Amino acid sequence: MRDTPAPLPPAPPVTFSEGEVRLIVMGLMLALFLSSLDQTIVATALSTIAGDLGGWSLMPWVVSAYLIASTVTTPIYGRLSDLYGRRPVLLASISLFALGAVCSALAPSMGALVAARALQGLGGGGLRAISLAVVGDILPPRERGRVQGYLSATFATANIGGPVLGGLFVEYLSWQWIFWINLPLGAAAFAATYFQLRRLPRPNKRPRIDWLGALLILLSCTPVLIGITLVQRAGHWAAPEAWGCFALGAVFLVWLIAQERVAPQPMLPLHLFGNGIFRMAIAVTGLASMVMMSLTVLVPLHYQMVGGLSAKDAGLRMIAMTLGSVTGSFLAGQAVTRTGRYRYLTLIGSSTATVMCLAIAWAGLGHSLALDTGATLLLGLAFGCQFSPITVTIQNAVDPRDGGIAVACMMFFRLMGGAFGVAILSALLLGRLPEHGAAADPAAAARAFSLVFLAAAGFAALCLVAALRLREIPLRGRD
Known part of the structure; x- marks a missing residue:
């Protein structure tokens, strides 16, 4: 031993x-x-x-x-x-x-x-x-x-x-x-x-560096991301080369877990995942990123293919979501500092995102500038309320000596969640679009996007469930 x-x-x-x-x-x-x-x-x-x-x-x-x-x-x-x-x-x-x-x-x-x-x-x-x-x-x-x-x-x-x-x-x-x-x-x-x-x-x-653990992190994650890229290129999940990449990543992931269990100073400390607050915070940020990154890619397409807007006009209408995200993050950060509480912000953000995705699935976008601005602004505010408090939540819940790896894990799962979200919803959209795109049948395209927003609402609802299970502990101060 x-x-x-x-x-x-x-x-x-x-x-x-x-x-x-x-x-x-x-x-x-x-x-x-x-x-x-x-x-x-x-x-x-x-x-x-x-x-x-x-x-x-x-x-x-x-x-x-x-x-x-x-x-x-x-x-x-x-x-x-x-x-x-x-x-x-x-x-x-x-x-x-x-x-x-x-x-x-x-x-x-x-x-x-x-x-x-x-x-x-x-x-x-x-x-x-x-x-x-x-x-x-x-x-x-x-x-x-x-x-x-x-x-x-x-x-x-x-x-x-x-x-x-x-x-x-x-x-x-x-x-x-x-x-x-x-x-x-x-x-x-x-x-x-x-x-x-x-x-x-x-x-x-x-320090004693766990170089094998570092190598296994690369070998387990890289094939998965390449597989996601291949799924996005193909537009469906049936690509055999993508599933080969996923299988290869799974093999190295099993090896990584076995290595980190015995490493004196593991590159990826598994005890972090025994922390319930850390686990739920990771789930919240990963699911929220699935929704946000997917909509960042697909909402401009919706504007163009269903609403008939130009690429420039579609880009301009995305500013509301971006400004909402910045504003939501800033206001949520100020609220955390003033109140010392964070859980209610993730609940507000995830519930608002769920409702707005359902509303867009029902009403669509691209028909009214005022409605588009209001809907996407609320979505951005929801994302800001979800992301801004999570970093503080994780840092407060773990040992300060694990602060770097804990925040890095949060960012990693946020990026992976976004990649999976874009791949899943893009494949869902492409599988439901008419053969010649929206130009052939705009009504069918609208139905395809409605299904995509319903799926996004499902991910947002799962994020709400994770937020409900997120336990709140007092935030440490200077004392």
């Missing part, structure tokens, strides 16, 4: 002034902006890139390579930051991200660009995971809620501005500037991290 070393002693608490907190949060927002921007800025330039480099068949993987690499490495970065400290791991993530950006800008072929995007994604996973974990190091749970609004605004700004910025670079400069822009932003994030996070505590004991 292997000797299990004593747990790492907790680092002495460090108190940061209000001015220091503001500077640190600004640096974290910049890091989050980098990782989020690169998910969207490439979309409007894909056809131009494929025209210059060739390899049209590889074009979808320019986006998928980044998403897969950044997702599967998220829990690994979270655990490494617990063992080595946030600052060195975040600096390494920024450096890796910048290196991937340089390789992407200089890529001579589409294959090389896909590989460079995967390298960039390896850094992007750390930017997301560690930035959220740092908030847990500088503020007690009771005071973290107010920061979530700023972080949510960063995500929304990157999502809205990414396609616009990418289109401007392609039109007035060149597609390579999509990647060159990351260098000055990365340098600023590196400088902010280097100087502002020097006082963060670091573990006092030399």
Whole structure:
């Protein structure tokens, strides 16, 4: 039987002034902006890139390579930051991200660009995971809620501005500037991290890294995400190569669980999943992400295929959902800080999302600007109420020494939930659409979208059930 070393002693608490907190949060927002921007800025330039480099068949993987690499490495970065400290791991993530950006800008072929995007994604996973974990190091749970609004605004700004910025670079400069822009932003994030996070505590004991566990995380998650990508490309769940990927991922997942049960310092501590609050919070964020990410993709299609709107008008009507999400996150964060309570916010968010999905399934979208704005604004507010309190909930429920991996797991399941949600509802939609799309039979298309929104309401209702089972404990303060 292997000797299990004593747990790492907790680092002495460090108190940061209000001015220091503001500077640190600004640096974290910049890091989050980098990782989020690169998910969207490439979309409007894909056809131009494929025209210059060739390899049209590889074009979808320019986006998928980044998403897969950044997702599967998220829990690994979270655990490494617990063992080595946030600052060195975040600096390494920024450096890796910048290196991937340089390789992407200089890529001579589409294959090389896909590989460079995967390298960039390896850094992007750390930017997301560690930035959220740092908030847990500088503020007690009771005071973290107010920061979530700023972080949510960063995500929304990157999502809205990414396609616009990418289109401007392609039109007035060149597609390579999509990647060159990351260098000055990365340098600023590196400088902010280097100087502002020097006082963060670091573990006092030399860690024993579970490298086999890290490898098994990659080997179990990567095939699943590739399988999801293949399902989305095929438009149905009958693709044998996708199920082969799922089976391969399941085999490595069993191996991962067996490894983490015996590892002295596991890369993925299984005791976290014995925490009921952690389990329910993960369920809430995963199911909420299934709904949000699916509707972010499918609502613009609904506007165009059923409502007859142009792509530009459909994009403009999505602003209400984005603003609602930012506003909901900010208000929910302020409410958590003021009241010290979080469970009622997840109940409000999940119940509102369920009702609005049912309403849209019945009435549809694209017929009235006022109704569309009101419905999608309420959906956005619901998502904000679900996501903003969950980070604080998880950090408050786990041992501070597991803060990094706990938040990274939350982000990982949020990303995986979104990927599964988009794949499930997209396949459901494509399976019910007429052979020639909405142009052949708009009424049939409307019925197909109605079924999709009913399915989304089902996922939102499951999220409500998880929120009802979420236990509330007092949020820790500075004492």
